[in-house]
Structures are given as C-alpha cells and as structure tokens.
Amino acid sequence: xxxxxxxxxxxxxxxxxxxxxxxxxxxxxxxxxxxxxxxxxxxxxxxxxxxxxxxxxxxxxxxxxxxxxxxxxxxxxxxxxxxxxxxxxxxxxxxxxxxxxxxxxxxxxxxxxxxxx
Amino acid sequence: xxxxxxxxxxxxxxxxxxxxxxxxxxxxxxxxxxxxxxxxxxxxxxxxxxxxxxxxxxxxxxxxxxxxxxxxxxxxxxxxxxxxxxxxxxxxxxxxxxxxxxxxxxxxxxx
Numbered sequence: 718x719x720x721x722x723x724x725x726x727x728x729x730x731x732x733x734x735x736x737x738x739x740x741x742x743x744x745x746x747x748x749x750x751x752x753x754x755x756x757x758x759x760x761x762x763x764x765x766x767x768x769x770x771x772x773x774x775x776x777x778x779x780x781x782x783x784x785x786x787x788x789x790x791x792x793x794x795x796x797x798x799x800x801x802x803x804x805x806x807x808x809x810x811x812x813x814x815x816x817x818x819x820x821x822x823x824x825x826x827x828x829x830x831x832x833x834x
Numbered sequence: 835x836x837x838x839x840x841x842x843x844x845x846x847x848x849x850x851x852x853x854x855x856x857x858x859x860x861x862x863x864x865x866x867x868x869x870x871x872x873x874x875x876x877x878x879x880x881x882x883x884x885x886x887x888x889x890x891x892x893x894x895x896x897x898x899x900x901x902x903x904x905x906x907x908x909x910x911x912x913x914x915x916x917x918x919x920x921x922x923x924x925x926x927x928x929x930x931x932x933x934x935x936x937x938x939x940x941x942x943x944x945x
Binding site: 751753759760761762763766808810812823825826827828830 | 838875876877878879880921932933934935936937938
C-alpha cells in the first residue's frame with residue numbers, strides 16, 4: 718500500500734513550452750502533497766505544499782506564476798512548469814501525506830526528470 | 835544557514851565495515867527527524883525515524899542529541915546493497931508536515 722505515482726517519468730521539451738506533471742496517490746487519500754526539485758548532486762528542495770481545495774503554499778524564491786499547482790482531488794496534484802527554460806531542467810518529485818498519517822508517513826513518487834532544450 | 839547540514843562524504847568502505855554519518859539542524863524547535871535512503875535517480879525512501887532515546891533497526895542505529903542539534907546514523911556490517919545516498923531529514927515546524935532535506939551522504943560499499 719501507500720503508492721504514489723508520477724506521470725510522466727521523463728519529459729524533454731523545447732524552451733518556452735509548458736509541461737504538466739501529475740502526482741497521484743493510488744491507494745490512499747491525501748489532503749496535502751508536496752513538490753520537491755532536485756538538481757544534480759544536490760538535495761531535494763521543497764518547492765511548495767499543495768493543499769486539496771485551496772491554494773498552494775510556495776517556498777521562498779519559488780515563483781507561483783511559473784510553477785502552477787492544482788490539487789483538485791484527494792488523490793491528484795499537478796505541477797505545471799510554464800514557459801520552461803533550460804535552467805528548469807531538474808528532477809521533480811512529489812510526496813503525499815495520507816489523511817490521518819503522521820509526519821513520517823510521507824510517501825514519495827518516483828520522480829519526473831525534466832529536460833528543457 | 836541551511837536548515838540541515840550533512841557530512842557530504844563520499845564514504846567508500848569495504849563490506850562488513852561500520853560507518854557513521856552525521857547531521858546537524860539549525861532550528862532548535864524541530865520536532866521530527868528521519869533518515870531517508872535515495873538510490874541513484876530514484877525517489878527517497880524512509881529508512882528510519884530518529885527518536886530522542888535513540889533507536890535501532892537491525893544493522894542501523896540512529897541517535898539524536900537535541901542539545902547539540904545533532905543526528906547520527908550508524909551502519910554495522912555494511913552490505914553491498916547499502917550503497918546509496920543517505921539523507922538526513924528534519925521536520926522543522928510544529929503543526930506542519932513539510933520536510934527539509936540535507937544534501938545527502940554518498941556511501942559506496944566495496945566488495
């Protein structure tokens with residue numbers, strides 16, 4: 718149980734296009750999902766906290782108009798990278814906190830590797 | 835100052851060796867602490883939570899020193915399969931469940 722999927726797992730796009738990444742909790746519901754970004758040889762950096770039915774909370778330095786987050790249901794959050802540029806190339810990972818779960822019950826998706834040409 | 839700072843490594847150790855990783859955190863009010871393991875190009879996976887009294891799970895022992903804001907992970911009898919990056923992770927905020935990750939320590943266990 719407690720499986721989180723991400724789609725796509727790998728995407729290559731041209732500069733200026735938008736890319737949507739989906740994060741789904743497959744066998745549990747989550748009011749809160751998190752989006753992280755990991756550059757090569759660096760740690761995961763929290764980008765935003767996605768709350769079902771309300772606006773996402775963005776970390777300092779993350780542009781909310783560039784990284785659009787929608788959390789329309791208890792099992793799906795999406796991250797859209799708008800007008801992607803090569804510096805947005807990174808590994809994007811989501812995680813989900815099961816409803817009623819503790820802090821250590823944050824389950825991670827397999828990640829999406831984005832390459833912007 | 836970073837929320838979480840980790841010994842960067844890399845650590846290259848022979849099979850059977852004992853290896854220890856260290857980590858410090860900046861927010862003295864942090865409540866929850868974890869060690870995650872991340873394999874290359876994969877998502878992080880929870881290895882173990884870290885409790886104030888220290889805790890052990892098989893060959894893995896985690897320690898927390900709140901006074902020094904210091905966390906450690908000890909791996910005994912290293913296996914080849916232990917090769918991975920170990921991430922020190924802290925939940926810095928009471929009432930929220932976001933996590934802050936250290937940069938990770940790369941471990942390679944050599945046959």
